[in-house]
Amino acid sequence: xxxxxxxxxxxxxxxxxxxxxxxxxxxxxxxxxxxxxxxxxxxxxxxxxxxxxxxxxxxxxxxxxxxxxxxxxxxxxxxxxxxxxxxxxxxxxxxxxxxxxxxxxxxxxxxxxxxxxxxxxxxxxxxxxxxxxxxxxxxxxxxxxxxxxxxxxxxxxxxxxxxxxxxxxxxxxxxxxxxxxxxxxxxxxxxxxxxxxxxxxxxxxxxxxxxxxxxxxxxxxxxxxxxxxxxxxxxxxxxxxxxxxxxxxxxxxxxxxxxxxxxxxxxxxxxxxxxxxxxxxxxxxxxxxxxxxxxxxxxxxxxxxxxxxxxxxxxxxxxxxxxxxxxxxxxxxxxxxxxxxxxxxxxxxxxxxxxxxxxxxxxxxxxxxxxxxxxxxxxxxxxxxxxxxxxxxxxxxxxxxxxxxxxxxxxxxxxxxxxxxxxxxxxxxxxxxxxxxxxxxxxxxxxxxxxxxxxxxxxxxxxxxxxxxxxxxxxxxxxxxxxxxxxxxxxxxxxxxxxxxxxxxxxxxxxxxxxxxxxxxxxxxxxxxxxxxxxxxxxxxxxxxxxxxxxxxxxxxxxxxxxxxxxxxxxxxxxxxxxxxxxxxxxxxxxxxxxxxxxxxxxxxxxxxxxxxxxxxxxxxxxxxxxxxxxxxxxxxxxxxxxxxxxxxxxxxxxxx
Amino acid sequence: xxxxxxxxxxxxxxxxxxxxxxxxxxxxxxxxxxxxxxxxxxxxxxxxxxxxxxxxxxxxxxxxxxxxxxxxxxxxxxxxxxxxxxxxxxxxxxxxxxxxxxxxxxxxxxxxxxxxxxxxxxxxxxxxxxxxxxxxxxxxxxxxxxxxxxxxxxxxxxxxxxxxxxxxxxxxxxxxxxxxxxxxxxxxxxxxxxx
Ligand code: HEM
Ligand SMILES: [Cu+2]
Numbered sequence: 001x002x003x004x005x006x007x008x009x010x011x012x013x014x015x016x017x018x019x020x021x022x023x024x025x026x027x028x029x030x031x032x033x034x035x036x037x038x039x040x041x042x043x044x045x046x047x048x049x050x051x052x053x054x055x056x057x058x059x060x061x062x063x064x065x066x067x068x069x070x071x072x073x074x075x076x077x078x079x080x081x082x083x084x085x086x087x088x089x090x091x092x093x094x095x096x097x098x099x100x101x102x103x104x105x106x107x108x109x110x111x112x113x114x115x116x117x118x119x120x121x122x123x124x125x126x127x128x129x130x131x132x133x134x135x136x137x138x139x140x141x142x143x144x145x146x147x148x149x150x151x152x153x154x155x156x157x158x159x160x161x162x163x164x165x166x167x168x169x170x171x172x173x174x175x176x177x178x179x180x181x182x183x184x185x186x187x188x189x190x191x192x193x194x195x196x197x198x199x200x201x202x203x204x205x206x207x208x209x210x211x212x213x214x215x216x217x218x219x220x221x222x223x224x225x226x227x228x229x230x231x232x233x234x235x236x237x238x239x240x241x242x243x244x245x246x247x248x249x250x251x252x253x254x255x256x257x258x259x260x261x262x263x264x265x266x267x268x269x270x271x272x273x274x275x276x277x278x279x280x281x282x283x284x285x286x287x288x289x290x291x292x293x294x295x296x297x298x299x300x301x302x303x304x305x306x307x308x309x310x311x312x313x314x315x316x317x318x319x320x321x322x323x324x325x326x327x328x329x330x331x332x333x334x335x336x337x338x339x340x341x342x343x344x345x346x347x348x349x350x351x352x353x354x355x356x357x358x359x360x361x362x363x364x365x366x367x368x369x370x371x372x373x374x375x376x377x378x379x380x381x382x383x384x385x386x387x388x389x390x391x392x393x394x395x396x397x398x399x400x401x402x403x404x405x406x407x408x409x410x411x412x413x414x415x416x417x418x419x420x421x422x423x424x425x426x427x428x429x430x431x432x433x434x435x436x437x438x439x440x441x442x443x444x445x446x447x448x449x450x451x452x453x454x455x456x457x458x459x460x461x462x463x464x465x466x467x468x469x470x471x472x473x474x475x476x477x478x479x480x481x482x483x484x485x486x487x488x489x490x491x492x493x494x495x496x497x498x499x500x501x502x503x504x505x506x507x508x509x510x511x512x513x514x515x516x517x518x519x520x521x522x523x524x525x526x527x528x529x530x531x532x533x534x535x536x537x538x539x540x541x542x543x544x545x546x547x548x549x550x551x552x553x554x555x556x557x558x559x560x561x562x563x564x565x566x567x568x569x570x571x572x573x574x575x576x577x578x579x580x581x582x583x584x585x586x587x588x589x590x591x592x593x594x595x596x597x598x599x600x601x602x603x604x605x606x607x608x609x610x611x612x613x614x615x616x617x618x619x620x621x622x623x624x625x626x627x628x629x630x631x632x633x634x635x636x637x638x639x640x641x642x643x644x645x646x647x648x649x650x651x652x653x654x655x656x657x
Numbered sequence: 658x659x660x661x662x663x664x665x666x667x668x669x670x671x672x673x674x675x676x677x678x679x680x681x682x683x684x685x686x687x688x689x690x691x692x693x694x695x696x697x698x699x700x701x702x703x704x705x706x707x708x709x710x711x712x713x714x715x716x717x718x719x720x721x722x723x724x725x726x727x728x729x730x731x732x733x734x735x736x737x738x739x740x741x742x743x744x745x746x747x748x749x750x751x752x753x754x755x756x757x758x759x760x761x762x763x764x765x766x767x768x769x770x771x772x773x774x775x776x777x778x779x780x781x782x783x784x785x786x787x788x789x790x791x792x793x794x795x796x797x798x799x800x801x802x803x804x805x806x807x808x809x810x811x812x813x814x815x816x817x818x819x820x821x822x823x824x825x826x827x828x829x830x831x832x833x834x835x836x837x838x839x840x841x842x843x844x845x846x847x848x849x850x851x852x
Contacts, residue, residue, distance in 0.1 A: 122673040191680045198676060199668050225684045233691030237790070246779060246786035248695070253783050254702040263691060633808065 026635070027593045038593040040124035041538060045131050046110030047428065052135050053103035059142070060094035061501065063087050065494060068452070072491035074473045074484065084469035085152035086171065090142070092155035093175065096275065097182055098138045100413050104278035105134075105189050107420055108217045110428065112193055114529035114536060115211040117202025117545045122195035124591040125632065126188045132601030134185035140605040141178030144171045151175035154467060156268065156319075157238070159249030159260035164242055170612055173242055176235045177608035183228050183235075184604070190224040193217060202528070204547035208302070211527040211550075212295060215302050216281030219309040220274050226313075227270040234263035243611055258323060265316035273312045275409060276376075277305060279416020280347060283369035286419050287351050289523050290366035291358030294551060297350045304343035304350075311340045321389045322396045330389045337387035344380055348373060363523070364438030368419035371446055375411025379404055382457065397467075400460025406453040418445070418504070425511070426518035430534040434514075437507040444500030451493025455486035521573030526554035531576060542584035594635060600628035678828045682835045689794070689839050693846060696791045699783035701852045706781035709788075712772050713848055721764035722844050725799070728757035729837045732830045739826035747826060748810050754833065755806040758799050765796045788847070795843055798836045805829050 027038040036044060067087050070076035079087060113121055121127050144150040151171040153162040162172050197218050201210070210218075238260075240246035247253040249260060288295045295301060317325060317333040325333075351373050360366070382404040386392040395401060418441075425433045462481050464471065476483040521530055531553045532540055549555040556576055558567040603624030610618025669676060700709060735750035769789070777785045809829055813822065 123677060187681075187684060190684070191677050194680055195673050195676050199671075199673055201668055225680060226687050229684050229686075229688035230691050233688060233695070237695065240779075240786065240790060244779060246790065247783050248699075248786055250783075253704050255783055256698060259695065259698060263695075630808070634812070 027595055035593075037598060038128075038595055040128045040591055040593055040597070042109050042113050042121045042124065042127060043428075043536065043538075043540075045127055046106045046108075048131055049102050049106030049109060049134070052131075052138065053099050053101075053106060056094050056098035056102070056138060057501075060091050060099055061498060063091035063094065065498060067091060068491040068494040070469065071471065071487050073488065074471055074476065076470050079469065081469045082149070082152065085154075085467070086145075086150040088467055089152050089154055089157075089171075089175075090145075090150045093141065093151070093179070094138075095409075096155060096271070097179060098134075098141070100275050100409070100417070101186065102134055102138075103417050104217075104220070104275075104413075105130075105185070107213075107278060107282065107417075107424075108189070108193060108220075111424065111529050112214050112217055113196060113200070114532060114540055115214045115527055116197065116200065116205055117528050117541060117547060118196065118200040119540045119544070119588070120200075120591060121192050122199060123188075123192045125594050125597050127192050128594070128597035129601055130185040130188035130192070132598045133188070133604060134182050136601055136605045137178050137181030137183075137185070140181060140608060141174055144169075144174035144178075147174070156264050157260075158264075159238070159257050160251055160255075162238060162242075162260075163249055173239070173612050176239045176242070177611060178605075180232065180235050180239075181604045181608060183232055186224045186228045190221040190228070193221045194225065197221075202545050202547050205552075208299065209547055209550045209552070212284040212298065212301055213278075213281035213527075216277045216284070216305050219305050220277045223270045223274050223277075223309055223312065227267045227274065230263055231267035234260060234267070237263075239611070258320070258325075261320050261323060262316070265319045266313075268319065269316040270312045272405075272408070273308055275413050276416075277308070279372065279413045279420075280305065282416045282420040282423070283351065283372050284347075285527065286365050286369040286423050287354045288551075289423070289525050290361045290363055290369075291355045292361070292524075293354060293358040294526075294554075295350070296353040296356075298550060300346055301350050304346040307343040308340065311336065311343070315340055318387060318389075318392070321392045334387055334389045338384065341380060341384050341387070348377055348380075363422065364433070364435055364442055365419045365422035365523075367439075367442045368415050368422065371442065372412055372415040372419065375407055375415065375446075375449065379407025379409075379411055382407065395460060397465055398460035399456040399464045399466055402466050403453050403456035403460060406449075406456070410449055410453065415445075418442075421504070423523065424529075426522050426534055427529060427532075428535055429512075430518055431511050431514060431516065432518045432522060433507050433511050437503055437510065441500055441503045441507060444496055444503060446500075448493050448495070448497025448500050452490050452497055453493075455490045455493075458486050459483060459490070519573075520577060524557075526551040528553055530573065531556070531580075533577060539588045539590055542580040544585075594632070596628050596632035596635065600625060600632060603628060672824060675824065675828055675831070678831050682831065685835065685839075689842075692787075692791045692794055693843065696787040696847065699787040700847070702783035703785075704782040706785060707772075707775055707777050709784065709847075709852055712775050712777055714768070714771070715848055717764070718768065718844065718848055721761050721768075722840065724757050724764070725761040725837055725840055728754045728761070729834055731757060732833045736823070736827050736830045739823040742823070744813055744822075747822075748813055751806050751810050751813075751826070755803050755810070758803045758806070758833075762796055762799055762803070765792065791843065791847070795836070795840060798839070802829070802833050802836055805832070 027034055036048065039045065066078060067084070070078040070084060070087075109121070109127065113119070142150070147170060149169040149171050151157070151167070151174065152169070153167055153172060153175075157172065157175065161167065197210070197214065237246070237248045241248050241250070247255060249255050249257065251257060284295055284301055315333055315337045317329055318337040321330055321333070351369075355370075382400070386395055386401070386404065422433055422438055425431065458481060460466075462477065462483060464483055464487075471483055471487065473484065476487075518534055520534055528545060528547075529536075531545060545552065553573075553576075557569055557571055557573065559570045560566070561568045603621045606621030606624060607618045608621075610616065610621055671679075731750050731754040735747050735754060738746035738750055769792075777788070779785055779789050806829060809826060
């Protein structure tokens with residue numbers, strides 16, 4: 001990785017690190033694995049986040065298929081009860097914390113700086129540290145599978161079920177510590193991206209000219225900033241209870257089991273918006289582009305997003321209607337929950353009206369976006385049925401809840417993520433994903449999704465409890481609503497869904513082998529990230545753009561025709577970017593790669609391992625962390641001026657090893 | 658044209674690092690909020706162990722609280738010296754701040770030992786678990802602050818700090834004041850308000 005880059009010609013210039021702080025000189029590799037492992041480039045980190053998330057998506061998906069295999073027929077024998085508990089716990093934990101959140105972080109890292117016309121993020125090394133914490137935390141969490149069994153208390157890990165009496169294996173310890181480490185990634189990314197948005201927008205980009213994806217990501221970062229510490233507290237209490245004999249959830253000592261539930265859901269409800277808002281952001285970019293119209297009611301979409309961010313803090317107890325909160329609390333939280341459906345509905349109306357009267361272009365990205373609108377609405381409606389407390393008392397802990405959250409999470413978050421893949425692939429990799437395979441990908445996913453999760457509404461209302469590891473013929477009932485039929489439909493559906501996702505992976509592979517390059521602006525897009533080369537240069541923009549409009553890129557390509565009041569194209573992306581290249585800034589110093597983020601992050605699982613097995617190991621981890629922290633503090637994020645080769649000299653590249 | 662992508666002052670007029678510290682402290686508010694709520698829920702649940710009023714030594718803790726408060730004052734003096742570019746005085750006040758902080762932590766260690774001897778262990782009761790967790794978390798924060806202060810002194814002496822010195826001192830100061838304010842809340846809620 002080059003530390004200084006001259007925009008033209010493209011050859012990167014290498015630097016010699018002169019200063020040594022701590023023990024190690026700065027890494028300087030610009031190619032090979034080192035350029036990834038020590039990178040602090042937000043685009044590389046974005047890709048690394050996404051690849052990690054995709055890996056965990058596959059892991060979580062396999063776990064899901066095993067669950068559906070077990071339930072496909074009566075008296076399932078695929079998993080025993082204990083393994084089944086581990087499977088659904090780890091499935092949900094993986095999907096929420098190791099797939100959707102990191103995938104959103106990947107999109108955010110890659111595109112947020114590009115969308116605001118910045119060359120990097122506010123804290124590049126912190127960014128790298130966040131990624132490595134996530135990766136190590138995720139691996140640590142899954143190590144439990146091989147060390148005596150994974151966590152088995154459900155993803156919300158209610159107390160006192162999570163205590164050593166009911167969960168004697170180390171699974172819950174791995175779970176609590178692994179999530180703690182992965183949570184660091186969320187906290188650092190929140191601080192990093194919030195400051196990036198506040199401080200590093202291109203000149204002229206006021207908050208209300210910011211692309212909507214960036215807006216939604218910003219709301220999510222604020223949610224993370226305040227929600228992560230709450231689960232951190234809960235996880236600490238759990239860990240202290242399990243490892244150091246604290247009594248927090250010990251009912252015999254007079255503990256209140258609802259403490260955990262409150263802490264978890266004060267985090268947990270904002271969390272569901274953390275999971276959905278990035279996808280709302282993605283499709284709010286995709287829909288206008290493929291409707292050839294600006295987003296309808298941009299300020300409404302922004303403010304309803306922010307409103308969701310605020311109201312989302314006041315509804316957590318709707319997850320606890322059946323826990324005996326008392327009638328007043330239940331009534332208050334019930335009404336608040338109904339209220340939160342309003343800003344959500346506002347968004348759906350905005351998207352629909354964006355398409356209304358537009359020249360619709362049904363690309364795969366667009367199809368996924370429309371899929372989100374439809375299926376998320378289904379999930380939102382079942383959500384409103386849970387908000388009515390008496391009705392929820394019937395539904396809670398049944399498959400009806402499972403249907404709800406899969407419609408909002410799969411039909412919402414995941415479809416949005418896929419819309420993002422197809423929309424931004426040419427930007428990131430310079431190649432177009434195949435639309436033909438994309439169509440298969442989309443339709444198989446939609447069919448599979450509805451076959452899998454649709455029947456769960458019926459199963460739930462018929463009384464099938466969630467987290468039940470077997471069902472029997474005798475209790476399946478008969479007629480149209482018998483459990484046997486709908487369970488097998490759901491299981492068949494899950495395999496169709498899996499094939500749909502497999503086709504996506506095939507599409508990626510096929511595309512990577514296709515030599516054809518994507519055009520610079522394949523979709524005639526609107527926002528600044530498209531005003532860069534494909535893929536963007538390391539410093540993103542040759543010239544930092546000055547922003548005059550929402551949809552700045554569009555307004556540079558199009559002008560209103562005075563006579564007819566229609567927009568007419570005045571220039572192309574190719575010309576705009578060529579012009580930037582001609583006027584490129586010289587002498588751009590990018591922040592420099594560093595060893596410390598990965599070293600520091602590596603210390604964390606070592607400490608966690610030590611807490612479970614031997615304090616001696618924890619001490620070693622502590623030393624690693626301290627050592628890395630000092631190295632980090634003593635190294636400035638951009639290499640000193642004297643390290644850079646003078647871009648005007650004709651000197652040979654400085655050799656280094 | 659030169660553009661260094663980092664360390665510049667952007668949209669808000671506040672530097673990235675300082676704003677970042679503010680965001681972090683915002684997050685910390687909820688961390689302590691969660692711990693304090695847990696303590697408030699459990700402080701009366703003693704299951705046969707000592708109750709708060711039986712073991713708290715209010716005069717002692719008042720003195721150590723006073724020491725911590727004074728360290729905020731010396732921190733202010735350090736920041737002001739740093740702004741005047743007076744390395745010697747900055748070092749002096751940072752060291753005094755760290756010493757006062759250490760005194761506070763020492764007091765806490767003493768207090769914990771005394772409570773333990775009087776029968777309040779970490780596992781004794783819900784009160785015990787939540788008391789040690791809350792005040793322990795705060796103590797760890799003070800300790801991290803001391804480490805930062807001493808590192809600052811070390812770095813200032815070697816005079817090899819990246820970034821602007823005064824700003825770094827100020828940011829460590831922000832953290833330090835925050836930790837002090839949290840203590841005032843903890844002291845009031847835990848020690849002064851009877852169960
Ligand atoms: C219209 C907006 C929504 C409303 C009114 C709503 C309402 C509810 C209610 C009342 C529950 C508790 C049901 C019970 O356990 O008895 C629930 C559960 C759940 N919701 Fe929603 N919801 C909405 C949107 C969402 C969104 C956007 C997501 C995530 C993307 C989501 C994810 C979940 C999850 C994961 C659960 C189950 C948690 C668990 O018990 O494991 N919901 N929802
Ligand atoms: Cu909720």
